[in-house]
Amino acid sequence: xxxxxxxxxxxxxxxxxxxxxxxxxxxxxxxLDDVNLHVHCGQFTAVIGPNGAGKTTLLKAILGEVPxxxxxxxxxxxxxxxxxxxxxxxxxxxxxxxxxPVSVRDIFAGAAGRRPVWLGIGSSxxxxxxxxxxxxxxxxxxxxxxxxxxxxxxQRVLLAMAITPxxxxxxxxxxxxxxxxxxxxxxxxxxxxxxxxxxLSIILVSHDLATVAQFADRIVFLNRTVxxxxxxxxxxxxxxxxQAFALPPELALSFPExxxxxxxxxxxxxxxxxxRP
Amino acid sequence: MNLWYWLTGLxxxxxxSFAFMKQALLAVILVSYLFGxxxxxxxxxxxxxxxxxxxxxxxxxxxxxxxMGLADPTWAMVIFxxxxxxxxxxxxxISLTSTDTVIGLFMAFAVALGIVILSRGGGFAxxxxxxxxxxxxxxxxxxxxxxxxxxxxTILWILYFNQxxxxxxxxxxxxxxxxxxxxxxxxFSLVVAVVVTVSIKWVGLLVINSMLILPxxxxxxxxxxxxxxxxxxxxxxxxxxxxxxxxSYYLSTxxxxxxxxxxxxxxxxTLGLKKLAWRT
Numbered sequence: 001x002x003x004x005x006x007x008x009x010x011x012x013x014x015x016x017x018x019x020x021x022x023x024x025x026x027x028x029x030x031x032l033d034d035v036n037l038h039v040h041c042g043q044f045t046a047v048i049g050p051n052g053a054g055k056t057t058l059l060k061a062i063l064g065e066v067p068x069x070x071x072x073x074x075x076x077x078x079x080x081x082x083x084x085x086x087x088x089x090x091x092x093x094x095x096x097x098x099x100x101p102v103s104v105r106d107i108f109a110g111a112a113g114r115r116p117v118w119l120g121i122g123s124s125x126x127x128x129x130x131x132x133x134x135x136x137x138x139x140x141x142x143x144x145x146x147x148x149x150x151x152x153x154x155q156r157v158l159l160a161m162a163i164t165p166x167x168x169x170x171x172x173x174x175x176x177x178x179x180x181x182x183x184x185x186x187x188x189x190x191x192x193x194x195x196x197x198x199x200l201s202i203i204l205v206s207h208d209l210a211t212v213a214q215f216a217d218r219i220v221f222l223n224r225t226v227x228x229x230x231x232x233x234x235x236x237x238x239x240x241x242x243q244a245f246a247l248p249p250e251l252a253l254s255f256p257e258x259x260x261x262x263x264x265x266x267x268x269x270x271x272x273x274x275x276r277p
Numbered sequence: 278m279n280l281w282y283w284l285t286g287l288x289x290x291x292x293x294s295f296a297f298m299k300q301a302l303l304a305v306i307l308v309s310y311l312f313g314x315x316x317x318x319x320x321x322x323x324x325x326x327x328x329x330x331x332x333x334x335x336x337x338x339x340x341x342x343x344x345m346g347l348a349d350p351t352w353a354m355v356i357f358x359x360x361x362x363x364x365x366x367x368x369x370x371i372s373l374t375s376t377d378t379v380i381g382l383f384m385a386f387a388v389a390l391g392i393v394i395l396s397r398g399g400g401f402a403x404x405x406x407x408x409x410x411x412x413x414x415x416x417x418x419x420x421x422x423x424x425x426x427x428x429x430x431t432i433l434w435i436l437y438f439n440q441x442x443x444x445x446x447x448x449x450x451x452x453x454x455x456x457x458x459x460x461x462x463x464x465f466s467l468v469v470a471v472v473v474t475v476s477i478k479w480v481g482l483l484v485i486n487s488m489l490i491l492p493x494x495x496x497x498x499x500x501x502x503x504x505x506x507x508x509x510x511x512x513x514x515x516x517x518x519x520x521x522x523x524x525s526y527y528l529s530t531x532x533x534x535x536x537x538x539x540x541x542x543x544x545x546x547t548l549g550l551k552k553l554a555w556r557t
Contacts, residue, residue, distance in 0.1 A: 059449075060449065063449060063452050063453050064452065065448075065449055065452045065458075087453045087454075088453065089449060089450055089452075089453030089454075091447050091449055091450055094446060094447055096445075096446055096447075099497060099498075100321070100497075101496075101497055101500035101501065101502060101503060101505065101506035102442065102446065102502070102503055103501060103502035103503065105502065106442070106502050106503040106504075107442070107443070107446065109439070110438075110439035110440075110442045110443055110503075111439070111443060111454055113439070114439070115439075116434060116435050116436075116438040116439055117438060117439055117442060117503045117504060118434065118438055118503055118504050118506075118507035118508070119435070119504070120504055121504070143501075143502070145501060145502070146446075158450070161450075162453075171453070173449075
């Protein structure tokens with residue numbers, strides 16, 4: 001069975017993620033306060049905001065890495081609430097020792113399988129890793145060391161890892177900072193493709209307004225709490241947002257004419273039926 | 278043990294004619310395997326300084342043992358190092374101070390406290406054996422304890438190696454895959470602390486960290502993936518361990534330090550190999 005078949009058989013697209021009154025404080029410093037967000041399945045949401053606005057902290061709170069107040073609910077397409085939702089996460093540029101003897105195959109097998117990597121990787125694991133890497137045009141990188149990859153290649157490998165298995169929610173934290181222009185383009189093309197194929201919910205934290213305007217279907221402007229929330233056109237014409245990013249009034253960002261709207265609403269019926277506050 | 282005596286008796290080496298050397302050879306093989314396996318992960322987790330601190334902190338453990346009047350302070354050492362390891366990994370988690378500083382503080386404190394207690398009444402010389410270590414003094418009981426430790430670490434490595442590898446790359450990434458990052462880090466620190474502390478008696482606290490770190494550092498120079506890395510680390514550790522034991526027998530030198538010199542040599546060679554590989 002092909003990986004893509006396998007994946008679509010496993011997941012019809014998970015439903016939604018709800019953040020309710022989410023708050024995070026480091027000591028006296030309230031980094032996030034009363035954040036309410038509702039991310040639908042198949043939706044590509046970009047979170048933008050000034051430095052120190054709590055964007056990365058928001059992702060870490062969703063990951064459960066920093067303690068938070070309020071709630072994070074995950075509801076899958078069957079209307080169930082998985083106790084441990086599957087989260088895919090692509091970090092910012094990995095800070096690691098470039099000479100580290102870790103190959104692409106190692107991190108793949110290490111993340112996906114239980115068999116310890118130091119005792120060798122089975123050929124079936126190898127084939128599976130190759131198939132998933134091929135979906136992000138990274139199959140040829142299988143035996144390279146992580147330190148030998150370019151920034152864009154590494155991020156595509158991390159993206160492939162994040163969608164194995166297909167997550168309920170994919171979190172991207174400035175995934176292409178320090179990647180060259182063509183690498184950025186390719187990365188987001190891959191993300192959009194995966195979103196369509198697997199009906200993924202995606203939250204992207206980014207500084208890059210041009211890319212965000214081009215690829216996301218929704219933008220959330222965050223500065224400790226949600227300041228603006230809407231389509232790229234709405235949010236990027238908001239005065240507060242334009243001031244924060246020092247966008248000159250005459251500058252018009254280009255938006256794609258046809259946006260892949262999420263129409264079927266299949267997964268989201270269950271969260272609309274949610275009677276919780 | 279008898280099987281080992283019989284096996285080594287088959288080997289035509291002068292230095293193996295003594296029972297204590299047969300035991301020492303077995304001990305070196307076991308310790309080297311364990312250190313090779315552990316060291317590769319210590320470097321991955323960037324904990325070389327941590328393990329060094331744990332080694333030095335054993336002085337306080339010895340001192341506590343002495344105060345309590347224990348003939349063999351091993352348990353006091355293990356408990357103290359274990360607590361210290363947990364304290365450091367806890368502080369690493371909650372404090373914004375850099376890890377280096379936290380570890381440095383603890384190490385300075387533990388070494389000073391140990392020396393102050395042990396040197397009361399001018400008796401420090403009695404404990405200087407711990408500084409250099411003596412692998413020849415190992416007893417069959419200690420060897421079987423070592424075997425149990427190896428078994429435990431190997432099982433742990435089979436179950437949790439992949440997760441530790443992901444943590445070393447990026448803790449958030451590991452967390453996103455449901456890995457209990459903090460728990461595993463704490464367990465790993467504890468394992469390093471126990472193994473280092475127990476081995477000090479045989480290797481000596483001055484050189485123990487080099488024995489842990491050098492084979493893995495050398496293996497890093499010549500490995501293209503994780504499997505090669507771990508097995509090269511074990512192989513280099515074994516090679517320098519066994520040759521160091523033999524050399525120290527003929528040169529009448531301290532075994533631990535001799536082993537470290539040999540692994541340093543191997544490290545330099547692998548560094549040369551790496552440079553060569555880059556040039557071509």
